Every structure is written in C-alpha cells, then in structure tokens.
Amino acid sequence: MKLSTSLVLLAAAPALLSVAPQDARLIAESRQLPAAPSVALERALNTVDIDELSADLHFLASDALGGRDSPSPGLRIAARFIRARLVRLGMTPGAENGFFYEYSLPSFALDVEKTSASVGGKSFTFGDDYFLSFRALGTREVSGPVVFGGGLSADDTENVDFEGKWVLAQTNGGLSRRRLNRPTAQGALGVIVVPGPEYDGEPFKTVHGRWMARMKEPSARRMARKNATPVLYMSAESERHLMSLAPAGELKPGQDLGFEFSESCAYGQTDGTVLENVCALWPGSDPVLKNEVIIISAHYDHVGQRENGDIYNGADDNGSGTTGLLALAEALTEYGPMRRTVMLMWVSAEEKGLLGSAAWTKNPWLPEGMKAICNVNIDMIGRNATNELLITPTKNHDAYSKLTQVVEANAEAEGFTRLKSADNYWRRSDQYNFSVNMDLPVAFLFADVHEDYHQPTDTPDKINYEKMRNVVRLVIRMLADLQDDVLDL
Ligand SMILES: [Zn+2]
The missing domain is CATH 3.40.630.10 (Zn peptidases)
Incomplete structure (x- = not known):
C-alpha cells in the first residue's frame, strides 16, 4: 500500500x-x-x-x-x-x-542427575534402564502401587480401578497413543511400559534412544507439557526385575502386583x-x-x-x-x-x-x-x-x-x-x-x-x-x- x-x-x-x-x-x-x-x-x-x-x-x-x-x-x-x-x-x-x-x-533441559525411577531398593537409571518420551517430560515425583494393565486394550481397561496407581502395560512393539491414554483417563498415576512376552526387542532403545541427546541439550523451546503424564519405557532387564516381584502365574488386568513404584523427573529452565x-x-x-x-x-x-x-x-x-x-x-x-x-x-x-x-x-x-x-x-x-x-x-x-x-x-x-x-x-x-x-x-x-x-x-x-x-x-x-x-x- x-x-x-x-x-x-x-x-x-x-x-x-x-x-x-x-x-x-x-x-x-x-x-x-x-x-x-x-x-x-x-x-x-x-x-x-x-x-x-x-x-x-x-x-x-x-x-x-x-x-x-x-x-x-x-x-x-x-x-x-x-x-x-x-x-x-x-x-x-x-x-x-x-x-x-x-x-x-x-533454555530448558532434562536434568538427568535428578531423573530416576525405583522399586523397593532397586533404582533404574534414565537412559540405561528406562526412557521417557518427549510428551512425558515434566517436573514431578510420583509414587504408588502398581497394577497390571495387559496391553491396554478396551477389554483390558474396562471395569478395573486404575485410580491413584501405576499401570504396568505390555507392548509387542508399540502402544498406540489411544491405548496409553486409557489408564490416565481413569486417574492412573502413569504407565510403565514393558516388553511383552512375544517381544524380544528393546522398545525404549529402538524407539526413543536417538532422542536422548536432544532431551539433555538445552533448548529455547519448552518441550514439557503442563501436567504431563509419566509414561516410562522399561528395558528388557528392568522388565525381568519388575516381573520377579509380581505374583506368580497368569496376571489379570487390574491385578495388584504387590509393590510400589516411584519416579522423579526434573525438566526445567537451565541457567x-x-x-x-x-x-x-x-x-x-x-x-x-x-x-x-x-x-x-x-x-x-x-x-x-x-x-x-x-x-x-x-x-x-x-x-x-x-x-x-x-x-x-x-x-x-x-x-x-x-x-x-x-x-x-x-x-x-x-x-x-x-x-x-x-x-x-x-x-x-x-x-x-x-x-x-x-x-x-x-x-x-x-x-x-x-x-x-x-x-x-x-x-x-x-x-x-x-x-x-x-x-x-x-x-x-x-x-x-x-x-x-x-x-x-x-x-x-x-x-x-x-x-x-x-x-x-x-x-x-x-x-x-x-x-x-x-x-x-x-x-x-x-x-x-x-x-x-x-x-x-x-x-x-x-x-x-x-x-x-x-x-x-
Ligand atoms: Zn530473519
């Protein structure tokens, strides 16, 4: 003009x-x-x-x-x-x-030193024993009992009480966002994803491993969401440890696994x-x-x-x-x-x-x-x-x-x-x-x-x-x- x-x-x-x-x-x-x-x-x-x-x-x-x-x-x-x-x-x-x-x-980054998970006396190291997706970045400390969630299908999550509990879910290579959202929609504390019985890969490494450097690297953009729900992808070795604590025999969705799980995540503004x-x-x-x-x-x-x-x-x-x-x-x-x-x-x-x-x-x-x-x-x-x-x-x-x-x-x-x-x-x-x-x-x-x-x-x-x-x-x-x-x- x-x-x-x-x-x-x-x-x-x-x-x-x-x-x-x-x-x-x-x-x-x-x-x-x-x-x-x-x-x-x-x-x-x-x-x-x-x-x-x-x-x-x-x-x-x-x-x-x-x-x-x-x-x-x-x-x-x-x-x-x-x-x-x-x-x-x-x-x-x-x-x-x-x-x-x-x-x-x-700038914002994940403080890896202050990010960890544990069960009983055993602690899991972020990056080695488990991983988080970008969607799960946040600042929080969450503890509570663990219940079994199967594959988080509609059947697995119907008529079960997930409120105030961690939900352990099995994956055979990938869990859809829709499935991952089901427990939290019911008030679950978070989801612990483990490799399922028919899956011998390391989903957390193959899917998320390449993001490790980016998560630690300070970024001008805040990637964490407010009130992000924890979703932890456990390694096969961590899965074996968790399952050794669970009751023997076939597990049913909603079943209490008899142990407490704690997670801390520290994502925030750096100097x-x-x-x-x-x-x-x-x-x-x-x-x-x-x-x-x-x-x-x-x-x-x-x-x-x-x-x-x-x-x-x-x-x-x-x-x-x-x-x-x-x-x-x-x-x-x-x-x-x-x-x-x-x-x-x-x-x-x-x-x-x-x-x-x-x-x-x-x-x-x-x-x-x-x-x-x-x-x-x-x-x-x-x-x-x-x-x-x-x-x-x-x-x-x-x-x-x-x-x-x-x-x-x-x-x-x-x-x-x-x-x-x-x-x-x-x-x-x-x-x-x-x-x-x-x-x-x-x-x-x-x-x-x-x-x-x-x-x-x-x-x-x-x-x-x-x-x-x-x-x-x-x-x-x-x-x-x-x-x-x-x-x-
Ligand atoms: Zn310019």
Missing part, C-alpha cells in the same frame, strides 16, 4: 547547503565547533559510502561468521567487531558495564546462555533534551547453519541493518552532538523470537535520568527496487504515530518515491517489543522479502548498496528532524 502523498508534500525536505570540497575540509578541521544544523547534516549524509558499507557487510555476512546464530562464536565475533568500531569512533558505552547489554537466553545486545550512546548537547533518548535498532543475529554445512549468511537479514547502523554511528560522529541523545542498539536473538529486544524492553538500561522516547528499527534494507521502501505502522495501524510522518517527510529526499505498508510485518521484528513493552512510538523501515529470504543464498553480492545507503541517510535526516524543543510524537 502506498502511503498518502499529501503527507510527503506537507513537510518538504529541508533545503540543504551544498558544501564545496575545500569547505568540507575546513569544516572537518574545525569539527569541535558546533556547525549550523544543515551543514552538519550535509556532512553526516556524505559519510555514508557504498564501498564502506560493502566492506563491512562482506565481513559480517562472510562464511567465517557462520550465519551468526544466537548463540554462536560467529555472533560473539560480530559483537566484538561492532564494539571495536564504536570504541574507535568515540561512541559512549550504552550498557551498565560497557557496550554489551547481557541477558540470558531462557541459560548469556547473549549480548550491543548498545552505544551518542550523548545529546542540550542540557535538558539530552535526557530524551532516540533508539535506533537493528538485529545482528541470523539463523546459523544447517547440519549439511549450508551457511545462512543473512546478508540482507540483517547484515544490511547491522552494517547500516555502523555507518550511522560514523555519520553521527561527523554530525557532532544532536540536542537529544541517540542510542544505537544491535540486537541479538531476533530470529529466535525477538528475544534480545524483549530482554531490553522488559528491563531497559539507560544512564540515570534518561528516558527512551521512540524507536526506529531497520531490518532487511538491502534488496528490491531502489525507490521502494516499506514502513509500519501506517495510519491504518493502531500504533500509528507522527514518527511515521517523519519517515514520509524525508523519504523522497533519498529517492524513496514508493512508500508501501509493512503492517503485515508488524510483529516480525524488534520494533514490536519497543511498542508493546515500552509503549514507545516506533517506525520500522524494511525493503521487503525476496527469494533469498532465510536461504543460504542471502549473500552480500546480491545487495543493493545504493538502497542501503539511502535508508541510512533517511534515518540521519529523521534524527535531524527529531530535535525540536517539543516533540509531539
């Missing part, structure tokens, strides 16, 4: 002084002196250079960084590369202990991996307005690599925004201090579900007395037609603010004659968290998806560097426009 052109016409781009090369040198030499805003703007705009953008992006989206997964060594290298540049440019650290805002990636958002401040010069912070963000992570060795370089997603923010840092140092403070934030774990921006927006850090006033987020700014740019929120969107008008007012000066709606992508990048968690006016600048989106073919040679440069220049113009005494966004 094209945005209203009347808004673009309402606010004409500020007239620019054209600076001759000699003058530019003089200005550069006297950089300490405050320049007229339009001169400073021109100088800042001119620093954004296509070859420099390309050089940075060819590093960040190189195979050497392995696709910048969160977490990964490549992501940590990217963060340190960004930090080195910020130090060199003289930016101020934007986190409590330097340039890195640290947070823990929540997690520490990840970093890289945060830098460009302090404002106005004694009052410097406490108002404009946050410009871009995520610097991507999706890593696949087992087959394919590397997802993420040149456009979001090497382009990452590189653009570096160019913006340099442009700000050329501009000199603005009246308000600018924070540049390179966000991690966006691809894992906007986790880096969720961490920051739920627990923001800014120097004492400062407060965030808006966010401009750039993600995937290097592909498709040079004159086309997508933006959200548009005026059809609940979160619409005057910040969108600031984009519209400056777009044409950078050649963006076709502004389109990115409202369909509202929840797909970090501006979403700045809006919902901090209630800030936000703007998301985006150059749209393409056939290489989230493919190993999203590489730096396919980038439209002119367009990238123009988006960075547009953000500089926006920042310059956001310096009035009163900002009514």
